Amino acid sequence: MPEKFDVIVVGAGPAGTSCAYTCAKNGLKVLQIERGEYPGSKNVMGGVLYRKQMEEIIPEFWKEAPLERPVIEQRFWMMDKESTVSFGYKGLEWGKEPYNNFTVLRAPFDQWFAAKGVEQGVLLINETVANECIVENGKVVGVRTDRPDGDVYADVVVLADGVNSLLGKQLGFHKEFRPDEVALTVMEVINLSKEKINDRFNLEDNQGCTIEIFGDSTKGNLGTAFIYTNKESINIGVGTTLSSMIKAKLKPYDLLDYLKNHSMVKPLLSGGESAEYLAHLIPEGGYHSVPKVAGNGVIVVGDAAQLVNAIHREGSNMAMASGKMAAEAIIRAKEKNDFSEASLNSYREALYNSFIMKDLEKYKDAAHTFEHHPQYFKEYIPMVNQAMSKFFTVDGTPKREKQKQIMRSVTGTKGTFKVIQDVYRAWKAVK
Amino acid sequence: MHIVVCVKQVPDTKIIKINPKTNTLDRRSAPAILNPYDAHAVQEAVRMKRLIKNVYISVLSMGPPQANAIIKKSLEIGADEGYLISDRAFAGADTLATSYALSKALEKIASIRPIDMILCGKHAIDGDTGQVGPGIARRLDIPPVTNVIEVTELSEKDQTVVVKRKLSGGYQLLRIQMPCLLTVEKEINEIEYSPLPNMLKAARYEPVVWTVNDLQDVDRTQLGLKGSPTIVGKMFTPPKHEGGKRLEGSADEQVKDLITCLLEEKKELFYVK
Amino acid sequence: MSKEYRGVWVFIEQNEGEIEGVSLELLGAGRTLADKLGVSLAGVLLGKNVLALCKQVISYGADEVYVIDHPVLEDYRTESYMKGVILLAEKYRPEIFLYGATPNGKDLASAVATDLSTGLTADTTMLDVDLEKRLLEASRPAFGGNIMATILCKKHRPQMATVRPKVMKALEPDSEKQGVIIEENIELHEEDMRTKVLKIVKDVSKSASLADAHIIVCGGKGLGDQQNFTLIYELAEVIGASVGGTRDVVEAGWLPHELQIGQTGETVTPKVYFAVGVSGAIQHVVGMKNSDIIIAINKDASAPIFDVATYGIVGDALVILPKLIQQFKEILTEKGGEISYAGKI
Ligand SMILES: Cc1cc2nc3c(=O)[nH]c(=O)nc-3n(C[C@H](O)[C@H](O)[C@H](O)COP(=O)(O)OP(=O)(O)OC[C@H]3O[C@@H](n4cnc5c(N)ncnc54)[C@H](O)[C@@H]3O)c2cc1C
Numbered sequence A: 001m002p003e004k005f006d007v008i009v010v011g012a013g014p015a016g017t018s019c020a021y022t023c024a025k026n027g028l029k030v031l032q033i034e035r036g037e038y039p040g041s042k043n044v045m046g047g048v049l050y051r052k053q054m055e056e057i058i059p060e061f062w063k064e065a066p067l068e069r070p071v072i073e074q075r076f077w078m079m080d081k082e083s084t085v086s087f088g089y090k091g092l093e094w095g096k097e098p099y100n101n102f103t104v105l106r107a108p109f110d111q112w113f114a115a116k117g118v119e120q121g122v123l124l125i126n127e128t129v130a131n132e133c134i135v136e137n138g139k140v141v142g143v144r145t146d147r148p149d150g151d152v153y154a155d156v157v158v159l160a161d162g163v164n165s166l167l168g169k170q171l172g173f174h175k176e177f178r179p180d181e182v183a184l185t186v187m188e189v190i191n192l193s194k195e196k197i198n199d200r201f202n203l204e205d206n207q208g209c210t211i212e213i214f215g216d217s218t219k220g221n222l223g224t225a226f227i228y229t230n231k232e233s234i235n236i237g238v239g240t241t242l243s244s245m246i247k248a249k250l251k252p253y254d255l256l257d258y259l260k261n262h263s264m265v266k267p268l269l270s271g272g273e274s275a276e277y278l279a280h281l282i283p284e285g286g287y288h289s290v291p292k293v294a295g296n297g298v299i300v301v302g303d304a305a306q307l308v309n310a311i312h313r314e315g316s317n318m319a320m321a322s323g324k325m326a327a328e329a330i331i332r333a334k335e336k337n338d339f340s341e342a343s344l345n346s347y348r349e350a351l352y353n354s355f356i357m358k359d360l361e362k363y364k365d366a367a368h369t370f371e372h373h374p375q376y377f378k379e380y381i382p383m384v385n386q387a388m389s390k391f392f393t394v395d396g397t398p399k400r401e402k403q404k405q406i407m408r409s410v411t412g413t414k415g416t417f418k419v420i421q422d423v424y425r426a427w428k429a430v431k
Numbered sequence B: 001m002h003i004v005v006c007v008k009q010v011p012d013t014k015i016i017k018i019n020p021k022t023n024t025l026d027r028r029s030a031p032a033i034l035n036p037y038d039a040h041a042v043q044e045a046v047r048m049k050r051l052i053k054n055v056y057i058s059v060l061s062m063g064p065p066q067a068n069a070i071i072k073k074s075l076e077i078g079a080d081e082g083y084l085i086s087d088r089a090f091a092g093a094d095t096l097a098t099s100y101a102l103s104k105a106l107e108k109i110a111s112i113r114p115i116d117m118i119l120c121g122k123h124a125i126d127g128d129t130g131q132v133g134p135g136i137a138r139r140l141d142i143p144p145v146t147n148v149i150e151v152t153e154l155s156e157k158d159q160t161v162v163v164k165r166k167l168s169g170g171y172q173l174l175r176i177q178m179p180c181l182l183t184v185e186k187e188i189n190e191i192e193y194s195p196l197p198n199m200l201k202a203a204r205y206e207p208v209v210w211t212v213n214d215l216q217d218v219d220r221t222q223l224g225l226k227g228s229p230t231i232v233g234k235m236f237t238p239p240k241h242e243g244g245k246r247l248e249g250s251a252d253e254q255v256k257d258l259i260t261c262l263l264e265e266k267k268e269l270f271y272v273k
Numbered sequence C: 001m002s003k004e005y006r007g008v009w010v011f012i013e014q015n016e017g018e019i020e021g022v023s024l025e026l027l028g029a030g031r032t033l034a035d036k037l038g039v040s041l042a043g044v045l046l047g048k049n050v051l052a053l054c055k056q057v058i059s060y061g062a063d064e065v066y067v068i069d070h071p072v073l074e075d076y077r078t079e080s081y082m083k084g085v086i087l088l089a090e091k092y093r094p095e096i097f098l099y100g101a102t103p104n105g106k107d108l109a110s111a112v113a114t115d116l117s118t119g120l121t122a123d124t125t126m127l128d129v130d131l132e133k134r135l136l137e138a139s140r141p142a143f144g145g146n147i148m149a150t151i152l153c154k155k156h157r158p159q160m161a162t163v164r165p166k167v168m169k170a171l172e173p174d175s176e177k178q179g180v181i182i183e184e185n186i187e188l189h190e191e192d193m194r195t196k197v198l199k200i201v202k203d204v205s206k207s208a209s210l211a212d213a214h215i216i217v218c219g220g221k222g223l224g225d226q227q228n229f230t231l232i233y234e235l236a237e238v239i240g241a242s243v244g245g246t247r248d249v250v251e252a253g254w255l256p257h258e259l260q261i262g263q264t265g266e267t268v269t270p271k272v273y274f275a276v277g278v279s280g281a282i283q284h285v286v287g288m289k290n291s292d293i294i295i296a297i298n299k300d301a302s303a304p305i306f307d308v309a310t311y312g313i314v315g316d317a318l319v320i321l322p323k324l325i326q327q328f329k330e331i332l333t334e335k336g337g338e339i340s341y342a343g344k345i
């Protein structure tokens, strides 16, 4: 007789583990199924972990979690071929408790987090793939794994199976992605000594820095690149939507190579040794592509529910928050012993009332806007670079005259009206 | 029938790479694994259990508390029970001291449930000595058979087992009186994909952990570093050969050069007729 | 101490009246050790009707042969052989005792070491002695880098080691050499034996092919994938070579493990050895460095394999191999013949 649990969680990423942890802590009998050799073994993330949502699950987690560095500086680069305009913020208050956010490597972090769940009583099994949900009378009652005698049952199945969410697709909750709804990101972990990182990024041992790069990092296509500092390595990655990659005939690895050899980037990496190479999709469809998130006996969380804020590169925090909300809904459902869609929809309500859906709604048109108006990446970033170059080059031209020249060069190619329109559109998309 | 499999936790050499340039061990996030030969030994016990039913499988490991993980792995494959002996007193053991500690633990297991057969891997991939198995057999005074590639017969009634033992060019077919100890080669079986109920059982399982004090009649001078006659004297990089000739030029020129060298400089060894 | 431990011993492994090559190699290595220490070298020979082999043992360098001839010793079994060897070692007390690292040698040495409570170094590839302390220095590749470790056994005697076949050199046999034969009796009864040999099956097809090959093409992880690995087979086919691989290749499943060359695999000594996409880790090198000609093809100019190579090509194997195959083919058609190797025409 196959076993029955209160909850089966498919996936041991941040979403799945937050949900499993919270359920187990509240006395539910939880089975968590992960296909990797161990949690985190296959997981990819640029590496910024936000403090707030993690803290709500495990208070003062930074005292024991395997973190890399607290981020004390965030930089933004608008990069052209041989120049970059940068701005950012560095604040030492971020280097002290309770911190703002941290860089992490997913393999150790996910393992640690999942182990915390196990401490709460979660039964975790690795190297096992959930192939499909078992559906009886229109209700999800368990999952079928790829193992012999592999059926297992539960009142609720939580799909935390990441961006591809095959299980969600099988249930008809969402369709195959359109190429403009997902970004393909490739990244590399590059080993570099602590001393070099500290010198090059102007940091102390326990301080980290993030750089988000727009413009020539993607050869002007819609997308971004990033450089994050770990203790003794650097994460560097670049991604664009699948659609622009197809349109521009880009190969993701070539793009990463291009970035690594870019004159603005190369000196930061020099002498480093490549340790790992990873590729992964990020759901970037935003608000409009969030699928159905609750059904009879089933709940969808994290990337599987497309909960990613592409503009701010927030994902793991939304994953955790959604996992926790799902757990709370399941606990409520358990009290009533009602696991119908109507009952589990309390999760949907919580989700739509939270920062997650509010943020996603705010940016709902952003990617779309930029995708259809490539001038932002292709033209304005080089333009800004030229403008800055002119402005800061000391050549005897009076400053007022310089500003005039700059304005003329900006509007000259396009006409004033077009520029104003573009600026308005961009502002609306991200405001 | 009670089979005990000795299992060792080893670093995964597929992942840990020795960097040949710096001569260092690259340990990045390398997980420790169940010694692959030992996994085959557990699998073989499971196969025997399927064959004659009524078989109880225990595994025994000596190592740090983390060796827990490989005991769970053994349960996934199909073991019923797991014992871990873990104590500072065991640390630094060479093969002689290891076989001593394991034999003491085996005596204790046998007092709980008499043992009919002990299985070991042919060797552990971290040191590959292959000395621990025969050492245990000697200490328990039971017959050992190393390099087993097939168990062809198993008779509970006669208390005998027939095995093929791999030799340099061929094999021996042997009949052994139980209790006995076998060490197995990889070709003895294929590791099966474990059924889900085993996975669930393993995830829940907590092995029996013993310290030195839990074992009986232990002579502590025979344990760990103290009980190990061998020590590592020195480490050195092997004397560098001067290396031969580097062939220069384009790929075509290098290939041509090589063939000329072989046919002319080395014609006493290599020629075309 | 009742009697000091003196003398260097070598276990002479025989199968159906034929002495294993490694035992003769060990007599060569043992001779050097014994001469340095100023003691005699002895062979230890067990079996049924093996007295006739003593002469050969002496001609390969032994001063003495300890023999136990008994019907129960007809085939190797740990139980019976161990009894004989322990009896001799306890009675005559050698200071150094070497065994071939064959299945039987390793098995026997492990059991004997346990009974004598002494140290045993496995799979040694270098032997020396520290004269002052009369310590055997048995070295083997160490896990922990491209590095060798010397294992010592300071307080216990005899000092024992198993030694890889084909890494030591046998002496030229000297049929004039004189030696002493010491016969020892032992009480053994077949009915007491808990292990019975039902039959012995010879299957030389598999493992012998590499060990006896005159030319070997060995592929490493550098070939990238199993598909590319077929180039290795192609080259081997053209020049009539046997194929081998590194442990990484075997673990990746591109080759069966009996074709692994190195510390944990076969030791080979062909006339010509091609190492293609092989980095040259110490565990691999100990298994092939005694080949007559070593040709390395590797795209990393600083790969350690070049240190042992007679000829080195720094380049992409996927480019070089097809050209090499092509060139060999052309030469063969041109000369209309076949490639020959010394010793095998
Ligand atoms: C390059 C890159 C950079 C990013 N940078 C950041 C960042 O800096 N900060 C941030 O907050 N977010 C970032 N994100 C987003 C973030 O990684 C994700 O939003 C987050 O990991 C989502 O968590 P999850 O638990 O929903 O999914 P995942 O982390 O993808 O976890 C899903 C888990 O389910 C398992 N699984 C899948 N299918 C099955 C199955 N059928 N059976 C069993 N197990 C299964 C997988 O193995 C995996 O462990 C980035 C993403 C990428 C790709």
Ligand SMILES: Cc1cc2nc3c(=O)[nH]c(=O)nc-3n(C[C@H](O)[C@H](O)[C@H](O)COP(=O)(O)OP(=O)(O)OC[C@H]3O[C@@H](n4cnc5c(N)ncnc54)[C@H](O)[C@@H]3O)c2cc1C
Pocket: B013, B018, B125, B126, B127, B128, C143, C219, C220, C221, C222, C223, C224, C245, C246, C247, C248, C249, C260, C261, C262, C263, C264, C265, C276, C277, C278, C279, C280, C281, C282, C283, C284, C287, C297, C298, C299, C300, C303, C315, C316, C317, C318
């Ligand atoms: C206890 C123990 C025992 C071991 N026993 C053995 C043993 O018996 N035998 C054994 O072989 N190993 C053994 N090893 C493993 C050994 O340490 C090495 O890891 C292994 O030999 C490396 O195999 P490799 O050279 O194929 O692969 P790698 O070390 O990955 O080397 C690949 C090489 O190919 C080159 N290359 C890459 N691409 C190309 C190309 N296109 N063209 C040309 N060259 C290219 C690279 O520069 C590199 O030098 C053992 C290890 C341990 C710890």
Ligand SMILES: Nc1ncnc2c1ncn2[C@@H]1O[C@H](COP(=O)(O)O)[C@@H](O)[C@H]1O
Pocket: B005, B006, B007, B008, B009, B035, B037, B038, B060, B061, B062, B063, B095, B098, B102, B119, B120, B121, B122, B123, B124, B125, B127, B128, B129, B130, B131, B132, B133
């Ligand atoms: N620490 C240990 N715990 C349990 N079994 C061991 C241990 N060390 C060695 N063994 C067993 O002995 C076999 C040979 O190991 P080794 O002699 O170290 O090559 C292994 O395959 C195991 O079955």
